[in-house]
Structure formats: structure tokens, C-alpha cells
Amino acid sequence: MHIFGIKYGRAELNIALRSRHIIRTTANPHTRNMSFVTMESCRRYVLLAVLFFLVRNISTSVTHYSIPEELKEGSVVANLATDLSLDVTTLTKRKMRLDIIANKKYLDINKETGELYIVEKIDREHICTTKWSSSCYLKLEITLENPLRIFNIELEVLDMNDNAPQFRRDAIHLDISEATPKGERFSLSNAVDPDVGTNSVKTYHLSESEYFNIEVQTGRDGSKFADLILKKTLDREQQAVHNLILTAVDGGTPARSGTASVIVHVLDTNDNAPTFDKSIYNVKIMENSPIGSLVIDLNATDLDEGSNSDLTYSYSLYTSEKTQETFNLNPSTGEITVKGMLNYEDFRIYDMEIIATDKGANSLSGQCTIKIVVEDMNDNHPEISIKSFQSPVNENIKLDTVIAVVSVNDKDSGDNGVVDLHVPDNMPFRLRESSDNYYELVVSEPLDREKVPEYDITFTVTDRGSPPLSDNETMTLELLDVNDNVPQFPQSFYTIRVMENNAPGALLSSLTAFDPDLHENQYLVYFILEKEIVNTSMSMLFSINPENGNLYALKTFDYEIETEFLFHIEARDSGSPPLSSNVTVHIIIVDQNDNAPVIVSPWRAHGSLVEEKIPRSTDKGSLVAKVIALDTDSVHNSRITYQFLQVTDATLFSLDQYNGEIRTMRMFSYRDPRYQRLVVVAKDNGQPALSATVTIKLSTVETAVKTYSDMTEVPLEYDIFSDLNLYLVIGLGSVSFLLLITILVTIVLKCQKPKSSKAAPPCRNSVISERNSTIADSTLVSNDAYWYSLFLAETRKGKMVVRQPVPKGSRYIVSSLPRGTGLTETSDSAASTLQESTTSSSSSST
Numbered sequence: 001m002h003i004f005g006i007k008y009g010r011a012e013l014n015i016a017l018r019s020r021h022i023i024r025t026t027a028n029p030h031t032r033n034m035s036f037v038t039m040e041s042c043r044r045y046v047l048l049a050v051l052f053f054l055v056r057n058i059s060t061s062v063t064h065y066s067i068p069e070e071l072k073e074g075s076v077v078a079n080l081a082t083d084l085s086l087d088v089t090t091l092t093k094r095k096m097r098l099d100i101i102a103n104k105k106y107l108d109i110n111k112e113t114g115e116l117y118i119v120e121k122i123d124r125e126h127i128c129t130t131k132w133s134s135s136c137y138l139k140l141e142i143t144l145e146n147p148l149r150i151f152n153i154e155l156e157v158l159d160m161n162d163n164a165p166q167f168r169r170d171a172i173h174l175d176i177s178e179a180t181p182k183g184e185r186f187s188l189s190n191a192v193d194p195d196v197g198t199n200s201v202k203t204y205h206l207s208e209s210e211y212f213n214i215e216v217q218t219g220r221d222g223s224k225f226a227d228l229i230l231k232k233t234l235d236r237e238q239q240a241v242h243n244l245i246l247t248a249v250d251g252g253t254p255a256r257s258g259t260a261s262v263i264v265h266v267l268d269t270n271d272n273a274p275t276f277d278k279s280i281y282n283v284k285i286m287e288n289s290p291i292g293s294l295v296i297d298l299n300a301t302d303l304d305e306g307s308n309s310d311l312t313y314s315y316s317l318y319t320s321e322k323t324q325e326t327f328n329l330n331p332s333t334g335e336i337t338v339k340g341m342l343n344y345e346d347f348r349i350y351d352m353e354i355i356a357t358d359k360g361a362n363s364l365s366g367q368c369t370i371k372i373v374v375e376d377m378n379d380n381h382p383e384i385s386i387k388s389f390q391s392p393v394n395e396n397i398k399l400d401t402v403i404a405v406v407s408v409n410d411k412d413s414g415d416n417g418v419v420d421l422h423v424p425d426n427m428p429f430r431l432r433e434s435s436d437n438y439y440e441l442v443v444s445e446p447l448d449r450e451k452v453p454e455y456d457i458t459f460t461v462t463d464r465g466s467p468p469l470s471d472n473e474t475m476t477l478e479l480l481d482v483n484d485n486v487p488q489f490p491q492s493f494y495t496i497r498v499m500e501n502n503a504p505g506a507l508l509s510s511l512t513a514f515d516p517d518l519h520e521n522q523y524l525v526y527f528i529l530e531k532e533i534v535n536t537s538m539s540m541l542f543s544i545n546p547e548n549g550n551l552y553a554l555k556t557f558d559y560e561i562e563t564e565f566l567f568h569i570e571a572r573d574s575g576s577p578p579l580s581s582n583v584t585v586h587i588i589i590v591d592q593n594d595n596a597p598v599i600v601s602p603w604r605a606h607g608s609l610v611e612e613k614i615p616r617s618t619d620k621g622s623l624v625a626k627v628i629a630l631d632t633d634s635v636h637n638s639r640i641t642y643q644f645l646q647v648t649d650a651t652l653f654s655l656d657q658y659n660g661e662i663r664t665m666r667m668f669s670y671r672d673p674r675y676q677r678l679v680v681v682a683k684d685n686g687q688p689a690l691s692a693t694v695t696i697k698l699s700t701v702e703t704a705v706k707t708y709s710d711m712t713e714v715p716l717e718y719d720i721f722s723d724l725n726l727y728l729v730i731g732l733g734s735v736s737f738l739l740l741i742t743i744l745v746t747i748v749l750k751c752q753k754p755k756s757s758k759a760a761p762p763c764r765n766s767v768i769s770e771r772n773s774t775i776a777d778s779t780l781v782s783n784d785a786y787w788y789s790l791f792l793a794e795t796r797k798g799k800m801v802v803r804q805p806v807p808k809g810s811r812y813i814v815s816s817l818p819r820g821t822g823l824t825e826t827s828d829s830a831a832s833t834l835q836e837s838t839t840s841s842s843s844s845s846t
Contacts, residue, residue, distance in 0.1 A: 008135040066156040069124040081114025099141040126193035161199040161252025165191035167260035177267040178234045190225035191248030202251035236266040237303040271358030272303040277369040298334035300356035308360040316353035382419040382461040383468040392478035395449040404441040406846040416465025449479040450516040481518040483575025489583040500559040511549040513571035529568040559591040591634035593686020601628035616668045616700040627660035629682035639685035646679035
């Protein structure tokens with residue numbers, strides 16, 4: 001019977017069991033015949049053979065193949081029969097099969113030829129979606145049976161440049177304001193290439209542009225992206241839209257590319273002022289023109305768009321009321337028409353300034369000067385010639401300084417040839433005649449650039465004809481700034497409130513001064529004028545930004561240490577010589593509730609209880625204790641109120657929430673516990689409130705009760721069978737028993753010492769002397785337990801401390817004797833504490 005057969009290399013081992021014997025045969029001529037062996041030997045050979053061939057024939061090595069992606073279906077990858085040394089004729093018999101791990105079946109085996117071939121096109125980007133690794137493998141397993149053999153195969157799929165870069169969007173829209181400075185960067189969407197390595201996106205190109213270029217950046221993952229850089233300031237009025245082409249190129253061979261449109265919309269800003277066709281309009285109109293006649297149709301243009309280009313027209317402040325009464329200005333169209341009667345003899349020239357203002361957010365305006373000349377019959381106009389003109393000049397120019405030299409001429413003769421030259425009366429200039437038909441323009445009033453930075457000086461010449469003719473010439477005189485203005489603060493005194501516990505470096509306020517001068521005369525520098533407070537300079541407490549006047553705190557302030565600061569800040573311009581002014585700054589530190597109340601009375605060590613003793617006979621309303629707490633915060637935050645946090649009996653004590661006094665609300669009864677625990681919390685008035693607590697342990701003390709021979713004393717209400725008395729009796733009995741044992745042990749120890757020739761007196765300790773022996777056997781109960789426990793505690797120390805004086809005429813007294821002495825007699829007025837208290841308790845109970 002044939003059991004199994006395994007082929008390994010050229011040798012083939014056949015093992016068969018026939019009845020009770022095993023025989024091994026081979027087709028190899030080098031194999032030796034094997035004799036028959038016993039059944040036990042057969043079993044051993046079988047086991048050894050199985051282990052040997054299983055270990056050697058199950059393959060653990062890995063065979064590698066590499067193929068490019070996108071191979072056609074049916075393409076042969078390799079001949080597995082040849083590479084794996086397999087017999088092609090046995091592949092079908094041995095049930096050869098192919099398993100692809102974790103993927104669909106892209107490949108298969110031709111069992112007749114042993115070839116591994118492509119079943120379906122392999123797309124590397126589909127099976128290996130991650131771009132982090134440049135390697136892509138398909139893991140295969142070849143399995144053969146009879147005998148069982150498994151081969152591991154790794155098929156590396158090599159990337160081909162079969163994908164072009166693609167942008168997420170075909171068109172990239174950017175809105176860029178024309179006020180954007182050059183050098184500004186704008187992020188563009190990057191292109192995506194499913195290929196890896198050198199086949200992925202390598203660089204970007206931008207179409208030729210005067211205003212833009214790109215800069216290619218590399219990300220941490222190696223991906224490429226481009227930033228659009230503005231290399232020249234945009235002007236929407238010149239070009240409103242820029243169409244660019246962004247091209248992404250990969251590194252494959254041949255290279256592939258993808259493009260996207262970059263459309264830049266230039267956003268308008270109100271950067272163009274309205275302009276007129278001319279700066280000066282000279283209009284002539286015949287006198288006695290009818291009302292409503294068109295004088296001039298002004299046409300101002302604004303290169304902006306939208307509301308930035310919508311214009312309104314108006315008269316300037318330099319246009320006289322007479323002119324406005326004579327002519328009408330349409331604010332929408334800019335048409336000027338005749339409104340009143342024109343009379344050459346009354347008014348020959350009308351000067352007006354028209355302002356065109358756009359409707360932008362920050363409106364801009366342009367202006368023009370209109371000179372309306374009323375014509376008469378005179379046919380020759382006088383002429384003006386500017387021989388010399390000095391501009392610009394300093395604003396502090398001296399009076400009577402010559403600004404310009406003007407000559408006038410009129411071709412007419414007689415009165416028509418006599419001319420008069422004048423300048424507007426509302427200007428700080430006057431004309432001075434130097435010679436015939438020559439005039440000098442001189443300064444007549446002080447000039448101030450901060451009020452009027454420039455003057456449009458109009459020279460008007462008029463002949464004396466009938467009707468006379470006139471002419472004018474306008475010159476613009478610019479004034480240069482002089483450092484003649486001191487920096488001014490809006491306020492002369494600043495009060496700044498600063499919350500305590502501020503962060504160092506916190507901004508307190510911005511103290512900004514204004515200087516109407518220009519350029520370096522306007523540039524201000526701020527300083528803190530030094531002032532020492534307790535050897536501390538202000539510069540150690542505060543700092544000011546010299547450029548913008550921002551005032552900062554350099555330290556954290558504590559209201560409990562310092563409450564205010566007073567110093568000066570100076571603003572100095574950069575003129576020559578510099579001018580300066582200062583302002584007083586008052587810093588007020590505002591308190592925070594940062595200090596918890598501290599209980600100063602009743603005093604106790606940290607974490608300990610306060611123990612107080614009060615008589616049980618205390619009357620209603622008696623002061624038990626007073627809690628006093630202090631808070632170092634300001635008045636508002638340091639306002640303290642008191643309240644009970646915990647109390648043993650809420651009906652027994654009251655607490656004044658303002659002064660902290662604890663008083664009794666009623667008298668003690670014998671049902672009340674001996675110890676009362678009060679927890680008082682002291683809370684301030686801050687937000688949030690802070691608090692402190694104190695625990696007071698009150699111990700009630702029994703007072704001696706006076707008895708009189710006439711027995712007129714009112715008996716006390718007392719329940720001898722209360723739970724408290726029961727506990728006291730049990731406790732006192734236990735303590736008495738322990739005391740008795742202690743005394744006996746002490747006597748025994750004393751007696752065991754070596755005796756002298758004389759007998760030593762019996763040992764004794766503290767005792768209670770009695771006057772009446774009849775009450776010696778009384779039992780200690782009720783409220784005398786306090787005195788008894790006190791007696792026991794002090795007896796162990798060999799002395800007795802009397803905490804309260806014994807009233808005169810009392811029936812008992814507690815005495816203390818040194819160890820080793822005899823019993824001392826008490827006075828007639830004293831009696832034993834234990835027996836008297838028992839008698840008194842019994843009488844009260846009765």
C-alpha cells in the first residue's frame with residue numbers, strides 16, 4: 001500500500017507499507033536497496049522521513065519579480081515551473097493554485113506551461129493608494145499538493161508616468177485689493193499626481209505677467225506647491241482682471257503637465273480723487289443774460305468704480321455769498337446756471353471754487369476754480385505777466401517780504417487802458433506798486449501752514465473802459481513747515497485705574513499727543529520723567545513705548561502695599577530745536593479681594609481647637625465668646641460677616657453676624673450635652689468671597705449650689721435616669737474600679753520594699769476629709785462627675801488645682817496631700833465633695 005511520495009530535487013522517495021513490512025524504492029540508480037525490517041524499525045523510519053521532508057519541502061524563501069504597471073492582459077510575467085524547478089507535467093496533477101493576498105486576482109498560472117501571466121491590467125495607483133512609500137508589492141502564494149509545497153512570491157509593480165498632474169479646480173479665483181503692497185504672497189491650490197517618485201509633480205510654471213510670479217515650495221512630505229507673489233502694485237483703473245495660467249509639470253519621461261486658470265480680480269479702493277477737465281475755468285458771459293441761462297457744465301471724472309465714482313458738486317468755503325446768490329449749482333450734474341441779474345457795472349468778475357466729492361468710505365475730492373467774467377463792450381482785455389514768483393516759502397516768513405513781481409498791460413487807451421491789479425482780500429497778501437504797471441506781492445499778515453498749507457493767489461487786472469475788461473492769473477504758493485507747534489495731549493491730567501495683581505507688561509493706557517507740524521517736526525518721542533519713590537525709580541515700575549505712547553506696568557502691584565503713583569510723561573518732537581510738553585499721570589491701584597480674613601480672636605495655634613469653659617448656670621443672652629477677624633483688603637472687600645458653619649445645638653447659641661458675639665439663647669438644661677462644638681466662619685464682602693473658620697469647643701462646668709438650714713432652696717429640675725447620667729455613672733464606676741486597683745498595686749509594691757527597724761506608716765495619697773460620717777457611703781452621681789473626674793486627674797499628679805474658688809460656707813472641699821503623709825483634717829466649713837454632691841443630687845431629684 002502506497003502511503004505518500006515527495007519529490008525534492010532529483011530524488012524521489014516512495015514509502016509503502018505492505019502488510020507488516022515497509023519497503024523503499026527509487027528510480028534513481030544511485031539509490032541502494034533496502035532490506036526488510038521489523039515493524040518497530042518501520043515506524044521509526046516513517047517518522048524520520050515525514051519530519052525530514054516536511055521541513056525541507058515547505059518553502060520559506062521568497063521569490064521576487066518586478067513588472068511595470070498597465071501590462072496588457074495575457075502578458076507573461078515569468079515561468080514559475082522553470083524558476084521554481086518544478087515538473088510542468090505534474091502541475092495539474094499536484095493541483096497547483098495561485099493565491100493573491102488581500103487583493104483581487106490580477107494574475108493566474110498556466111498549468112500546462114507553468115507561466116505566470118496577467119489576467120487584468122494592474123494599476124499601481126489603485127492597489128497602492130498611499131504616496132508615502134515608493135514601493136508597491138503584490139504578495140502571491142503558489143501551493144502544490146502531493147507533496148505539499150508553498151512558494152512565497154513578491155511581485156513589485158513599478159510606477160509608470162501614466163498620470164498627468166491635475167488641479168482640484170480648473171479655475172482659481174483670487175480677490176486682491178489694489179492697495180496690497182508688492183511682495184505679498186497668496187496660496188494657490190496644488191496639483192495632485194497619483195504617480196510617485198520622479199513621476200510626481202516636480203515644478204510649476206506661470207504664464208508671463210508683469211505683476212505676478214510664483215515661488216515653488218516643498219512640503220514636509222515632499223509635495224510641491226506654489227505661492228503667487230505680487231511683484232508690482234496693482235491698479236484697478238489700469239487693469240481690473242488678470243488672467244494667468246498655472247502649469248504643473250511632473251518629472252517623468254516624457255514629462256506630463258496639467259494646467260489651471262488663475263483669475264485675479266482687482267478690488268477697487270478709493271485711491272483716485274475726482275478730477276475736472278481743467279483746474280481753472282474762465283467763463284465769460286454777457287451782462288443782462290436771462291435767468292436760467294447755462295453758464296458752464298462741469299464734468300469731473302473719477303477713475304474708481306461703484307460708489308467710489310459717484311460724485312456730488314458743492315461750493316467751497318471760499319466762494320462768496322454774492323456768487324452763490326447769483327449762480328445756481330446743480331449738485332448732481334455740475335451745471336451752473338444764472339440765478340440772479342448780471343450787471344457789469346455792479347460786479348464784473350465772479351470767482352468761485354467748486355468741489356467734486358465722491359461717495360467712497362473715505363471720500364476724496366477735487367476742486368476747480370471758476371472765474372466768471374461779465375463782458376461789456378470793451379474789446380481789449382488787460383494782461384498780467386508774472387516776472388518773478390517765489391514758492392515754496394517758510395511759514396515764518398517775515399512781513400513785507402516780496403513773494404512775486406507782476407506787471408500789467410492793456411492795449412486800450414484812455415480810461416480803457418488804465419488797469420487796476422488786485423488779489424483776493426481774504427488772503428494775507430497785498431500788492432505794492434513799485435513802478436509804472438509793476439506790482440510786488442508782499443506778505444501782509446503772519447502765515448500759518450497748520451491753518452492754510454497753500455494759497456491759490458489769483459491776480460485780477462481790470463481796465464477802466466466802459467465797459468471795462470479784466471484778466472486774472474492764479475499762482476499756488478506752498479508753505480514749508482517750521483517747528484512752531486508744541487505737542488499737545490488731549491488731556492492735561494490722566495487718571496488710570498489699575499487692578500492689583502496685574503500681569504507684568506500689561507498695557508495700562510495709551511497716551512498720545514498731537515503735533516500739527518509735518519515730517520520730523522511731527523514725529524514724537526515719549527519719556528517718563530524720573531521721580532524716585534522710596535529709592536525706586538519710576539522707570540522700574542512703568543515703561544512707555546517711545547513711539548506710540550503706550551504705557552505698560554513692569555511689575556505686579558499690591559494694593560495692600562502701594563495704592564497710587566503720580567508722575568509726568570513728556571512728549572518731545574524731533575524738530576530743531578525740539579519742542580515738548582508733559583502731562584500728569586495718576587495711577588490708582590484698585591483693590592482685589594485677594595486676602596482671606598484672619599481670625600485673631602479667640603487665638604489658637606494653627607489647626608487646633610479653641611476650648612472655652614462656661615458655667616451651666618449661664619443666663620440667657622450671656623456672652624459666651626467673641627470671634628474677631630481682620631482682612632487687609634480695602635473697606636468694601638474687608639467687610640466681614642460671621643455665621644455658624646456647624647453647631648451642636650442650634651437652639652442654644654446665637655451669633656451676631658456683624659460683631660461676631662456668641663451668646664446663649666436660653667439657659668442650659670441637664671439634657672444638654674456637656675460639650676458643645678461651634679464652627680464659626682468669617683466671610684468677607686469680596687467677589688468671590690474669601691473666608692476663614694474657627695472651631696470652638698465649649699465645656700460646661702457645674703457650679704456649687706448653696707444650701708441653707710431652712711431648706712428654702714428651690715429644687716432643680718433633674719432627671720436622674722437620663723442617658724447622660726447613666727453614662728456618667730458607668731464611667732465613674734469604671735474609673736473608681738481602676739483607681740482602687742492602682743492603689744492596691746501601689747500599696748503592695750510599697751510593702752515589698754526592705755523594711756527598717758520601725759514599721760513604716762501605711763501609704764496614703766490624696767483623700768477627701770469628711771465632717772459627717774453619715775454620708776460617707778453615698779454614691780457619686782449627676783453633675784458632681786465633673787469635680788470627681790477633676791479630683792481623679794489631679795490626684796494622679798500628687799496635687800490638686802482648684803480652677804474656681806470654693807464659695808464661703810460650702811458643704812465640701814477637695815484637698816490634696818503629698819505622697820507618704822497622713823490624713824489631714826479639713827475645716828468645719830468643708831465637707832467631702834463626693835458625698836455632698838450625692839446628697840445634693842438626691843435632694844434635687846426628690
